[in-house]
Amino acid sequence: MASHDTAVAGNTSRPSGRERGTRVRRRRVRAAWIFLTPMLIGLLLVAGWPLMRTFWFSMTDASLSQMGGASFIGLENYLVYDDGWYGVLADSLWWNSVWNTLYFTVVSVGCETVLGIIVALVLNANFRGRTLVRAAMLIPWAIPTIVSAKMWAWMLNDQFGIINHILISLGLIDMPLAWTANADLSMWAVIIVDVWKATPFVALLVLAALQMLPSDCYEAARVDGIHPVRVFFKVTLPLITPALLVAVIFRALDALRVFDVIYVLTSNASSTMTMSVYARQQLVEFQDVGYGSAASTLLFLIIALITVAYLYLGRRQLGGDS
Amino acid sequence: MASVQLDHVSKRFGSTHVINGVSLSIEDGEFVVFVGPSGCGKSTLLRLIAGLESITDGDLMIGDQRVNNLTPQERGVGMVFQSYALYPHMSVYDNMAFGLKLEKAGKETVAERINETARILQLEPLLERKPKALSGGQRQRVAMGRAMAREPGILLFDEPLSNLDASLRVQMRNEIARLHGRLGSTMIYVTHDQVEAMTLADKIVVLRAGHIEQVGSPRTLYERPASKFVAGFIGSPAMNFMAATLVDATDTGCRVNVPGLGDIDLPFQARDVARGASLSLGIRPEHLQPGDPEGDNRFDVVNVEYLGNECCIYLDNATDTFLTSRVEAATPITRGDTVSLHLDPQHVHLFDSDERALARTGADRQ
Numbered sequence: 001m002a003s004h005d006t007a008v009a010g011n012t013s014r015p016s017g018r019e020r021g022t023r024v025r026r027r028r029v030r031a032a033w034i035f036l037t038p039m040l041i042g043l044l045l046v047a048g049w050p051l052m053r054t055f056w057f058s059m060t061d062a063s064l065s066q067m068g069g070a071s072f073i074g075l076e077n078y079l080v081y082d083d084g085w086y087g088v089l090a091d092s093l094w095w096n097s098v099w100n101t102l103y104f105t106v107v108s109v110g111c112e113t114v115l116g117i118i119v120a121l122v123l124n125a126n127f128r129g130r131t132l133v134r135a136a137m138l139i140p141w142a143i144p145t146i147v148s149a150k151m152w153a154w155m156l157n158d159q160f161g162i163i164n165h166i167l168i169s170l171g172l173i174d175m176p177l178a179w180t181a182n183a184d185l186s187m188w189a190v191i192i193v194d195v196w197k198a199t200p201f202v203a204l205l206v207l208a209a210l211q212m213l214p215s216d217c218y219e220a221a222r223v224d225g226i227h228p229v230r231v232f233f234k235v236t237l238p239l240i241t242p243a244l245l246v247a248v249i250f251r252a253l254d255a256l257r258v259f260d261v262i263y264v265l266t267s268n269a270s271s272t273m274t275m276s277v278y279a280r281q282q283l284v285e286f287q288d289v290g291y292g293s294a295a296s297t298l299l300f301l302i303i304a305l306i307t308v309a310y311l312y313l314g315r316r317q318l319g320g321d322s
Numbered sequence: 323m324a325s326v327q328l329d330h331v332s333k334r335f336g337s338t339h340v341i342n343g344v345s346l347s348i349e350d351g352e353f354v355v356f357v358g359p360s361g362c363g364k365s366t367l368l369r370l371i372a373g374l375e376s377i378t379d380g381d382l383m384i385g386d387q388r389v390n391n392l393t394p395q396e397r398g399v400g401m402v403f404q405s406y407a408l409y410p411h412m413s414v415y416d417n418m419a420f421g422l423k424l425e426k427a428g429k430e431t432v433a434e435r436i437n438e439t440a441r442i443l444q445l446e447p448l449l450e451r452k453p454k455a456l457s458g459g460q461r462q463r464v465a466m467g468r469a470m471a472r473e474p475g476i477l478l479f480d481e482p483l484s485n486l487d488a489s490l491r492v493q494m495r496n497e498i499a500r501l502h503g504r505l506g507s508t509m510i511y512v513t514h515d516q517v518e519a520m521t522l523a524d525k526i527v528v529l530r531a532g533h534i535e536q537v538g539s540p541r542t543l544y545e546r547p548a549s550k551f552v553a554g555f556i557g558s559p560a561m562n563f564m565a566a567t568l569v570d571a572t573d574t575g576c577r578v579n580v581p582g583l584g585d586i587d588l589p590f591q592a593r594d595v596a597r598g599a600s601l602s603l604g605i606r607p608e609h610l611q612p613g614d615p616e617g618d619n620r621f622d623v624v625n626v627e628y629l630g631n632e633c634c635i636y637l638d639n640a641t642d643t644f645l646t647s648r649v650e651a652a653t654p655i656t657r658g659d660t661v662s663l664h665l666d667p668q669h670v671h672l673f674d675s676d677e678r679a680l681a682r683t684g685a686d687r688q
């Protein structure tokens with residue numbers, strides 16, 4: 001029985017087997033499509049349609065008060081010459097927010113990765129009550145961003161915030177710092193909050209990967225007398241790289257479209273303005289749906305480009321390197 | 323000098339005693355096999371010697387140095403794990419080089435050493451491959467190569483062949499034996515397979531529930547087991563045991579009564595045993611020969627296993643004594659026959675109620 005089944009599945013060279021094999025394969029392809037169709041339709045409705053509409057609006061002069069009477073203006077929202085360059089691509093505030101977004105992404109995801117690995121290594125060690133610590137570690141990730149951002153806004157408050165209070169009582173600073181208002185500090189304030197929130201996510205994925213590691217390899221390394229630091233960089237790190245890459249891309253995609261933390265903590269301040277905040281400001285505050293849509297479309301393209309590049313560069317690792 | 327001395331070594335995990343006061347001496351260059359049923363503490367004992375577990379009590383000496391508190395590397399041991407423990411992301415070469423690089427050996431000697439090891443183990447065509455692309459036997463050889471490449475004085479093996487199929491196991495067994503002859507390093511080998519133990523060992527250590535049951539050469543263990551446990555564990559098919567009662571004992575031997583076989587005179591020193599005491603008589607299947615049924619000596623043939631070079635005959639009698647006999651392949655006996663059994667007193671083993679073997683009388687002592 002078993003060999004008969006594998007012959008069909010393996011599509012072997014037995015004459016009758018091959019014919020049956022193609023029929024089986026065709027049936028499988030059809031089944032695959034049947035299972036995929038609902039999801040494809042769902043995606044088209046909830047992602048494809050809004051995306052196409054945004055793209056369409058970005059080529060019109062629609063405003064929030066009169067969406068219906070919009071007329072097609074081509075690429076003028078993106079870039080146009082009319083006694084000087086105008087459009088999103090000519091706006092220095094846009095490029096400022098692109099830079100802010102990239103800076104925020106690289107620094108926060110970088111910190112989250114390093115801290116996440118450290119936390120995961122600690123949680124992977126055998127100690128009493130680690131189940132409890134593991135659960136507690138997840139709390140920042142479980143709190144909705146708006147709530148945690150609001151919470152941090154109070155803690156970072158320049159007059160009544162506990163952070164300033166602690167720093168002053170420790171004698172590290174003499175005067176309260178305006179964490180969210182000071183242009184030099186605000187980016188760091190949002191990065192700290194994001195790192196606090198997202199490190200558990202990275203730690204969780206890394207911890208899962210650590211627990212899959214072959215424990216006997218570590219004993220072999222111990223017998224061979226290899227230094228633990230060397231073992232970490234030469235054995236542990238390469239083996240958790242696939243999980244780490246997944247964690248990083250999830251976090252990077254989140255960070256590239258970051259909105260809530262920044263909007264709650266610093267509103268529209270230009271020192272922390274990201275692409276999402278920029279697009280919202282244009283679209284909602286300035287009522288310019290066309291211009292805001294152009295910014296959103298660019299945001300989409302930039303994220304898509306980075307994702308594709310990342311997947312391409314990481315394909316060997318993500319694919320399990322076979 | 324890579325001799326190993328264990329002096330009343332014990333190991334506790336919490337309150338569970340896993341190794342109880344094991345004393346053992348292993349010569350430099352000796353091939354010692356730890357054998358015993360699953361869970362008896364073989365791996366733990368090996369890991370104590372390797373330095374992967376700490377010794378709760380007792381002394382471990384390597385050469386003339388006490389090594390209880392030294393790291394595995396300082397003890398100069400190499401280990402081959404049951405699951406191979408190869409680094410999955412490294413090539414065969416890197417797997418072997420990983421432990422070597424640290425010893426501050428120059429680049430040149432690292433490559434030389436690995437190539438030499440690869441040549442001995444016939445791994446040369448595989449050096450660039452990842453473990454995933456190797457068969458079980460090849461992985462096994464890489465694991466051995468990695469342990470060997472550092473040229474440790476003592477090589478430890480924890481059931482290295484248990485994941486291989488039967489024919490490969492025989493082949494690798496021979497390679498390990500050949501390797502031992504060639505390297506001359508001390509080897510300590512753990513297995514639950516008594517055939518591996520018999521074929522490889524200079525000296526077998528039979529473990530049972532954390533203590534040593536008997537130490538000896540394969541021949542000693544097979545022909546003169548010190549206890550019923552060893553007698554039953556070594557040899558396949560296992561030794562037959564029959565209940566016996568002591569009838570009489572003199573200086574030159576004793577007489578026992580075995581239900582179904584009657585009174586038998588045996589060359590054992592049983593003067594210290596009370597008359598009428600119940601004993602256990604052991605006889606290996608090849609020393610139990612069937613003949614025509616006579617009187618009470620009647621055994622039913624329950625099954626006959628034809629193995630090509632011999633036959634195993636499974637027997638049962640009216641008192642529910644189950645026995646195995648090993649005869650030549652051409653035997654006319656078939657299932658359903660009734661036979662008598664004859665045992666050669668020279669090959670009988672006698673165990674007292676504590677399961678210790680009784681001593682043989684002077685003339686027969688070896």
Ligand SMILES: Nc1ncnc2c1ncn2[C@@H]1O[C@H](COP(=O)(O)OP(=O)(O)O)[C@@H](O)[C@H]1O
Pocket residue numbers: 335338340358359360361362363364365366367
């Ligand atoms: N780390 C440990 N903690 C607690 N008990 C252990 C540990 N390692 C082994 N044991 C116990 O010690 C006994 C012997 O184990 P082991 O040496 O692996 O047996 P073997 O290799 O002979 O099959 C077993 O009963 C096992 O449950």
Ligand SMILES: [Mg+2]
Pocket residue numbers: 364365366481
């Ligand atoms: Mg074991």
